Amino acid sequence: MKKIKLISTGGTIAMGENKEGKLIPKFTGKELIESIPELEEMCEVEVNEFCNIDSSQMTPERMFKLAQLVKEEIRNSDIDGIVITHGTDTLQETAYMLNVLIDSSKPVIITGAMRGATELGSDGSANIYQAFKVAVKEKSKDQGVLVVLNNEIHTAHLLTKRHTTNLAAFRSTNSGRLGEVTKEEVNYFYKTMPPKNIKTDAINTKVAFVKIVSGFNSTIIDMLVSNNEFDGLIIEAFGSGTIPNYILPSLERALNKGMKVVLTSRCLEGKVHNTYAAAGGDKDLEEMGVIFSDGISGPKARIKLMLLLGGDYKDEEICDFFKEA
């Protein structure tokens, strides 16, 4: 029988309602597992209570610690796979970080829930059960970090949360879901490309994030640059990577200070391109030294830059990492 480690981190999946009907952290990983006796026939389960928080409280530092723990567990030849329970709000960032940091063929599956464990029609138990079903399958090996919710399997780097409350809250952008979990089986529709592994013992969280809106006030960027607190800046630009012309001097000041500036798009799908001459005025953003991010969302690009800045990577290597998702 396979042995799967459950690492519980909290989220709605581990919540119940208080007297006012509001959701609060209530259940441990052990309690979640005990509520699903069907798992006993499937595999042996060991539990690690990593934390019990709403994932809005999850920080990149905590995600990095979680990645170290997953690495340790995976090295243990006794463990065949990992299931992580996590809140859905920052799940895509944790999943993305684990995906680029963990280099193992063993399945690592993240799941969560959209309804608390005590709510009518709660989805947590079914999602945990399905996550384990995926984790014990041989064909789930070498697929990178996977996310299982609502009968769907998604790859970490394409995953995005698209709905605030719907049970089908997640979607794989730029493609369809990777697979599905039915009552009888686990089906994969295509094979994932393994991500380029980032090797680092540290994370540099000094990366600011700015979303561009029409009439954006570039004073925000100037403030970020002048307070010397940031080594990196993620710009979530319009469409294929356009920004108002008057922001350019602020970006130039950021680059001159040695900040890494990465361009991403507000759009849910596609990637940024260096297509419009008008977008950067008479300057070419790429020539200026802005890094174009290939098809990952702003929040994921931020995680990637934090890891690359934490590691011992040269400028060209950092650019190369952004040439793939």
Ligand SMILES: NC(=O)C[C@H](N)C(=O)O
């Ligand atoms: N559905 C959820 O898990 C949302 C919750 N606020 C969390 O991310 O922890």
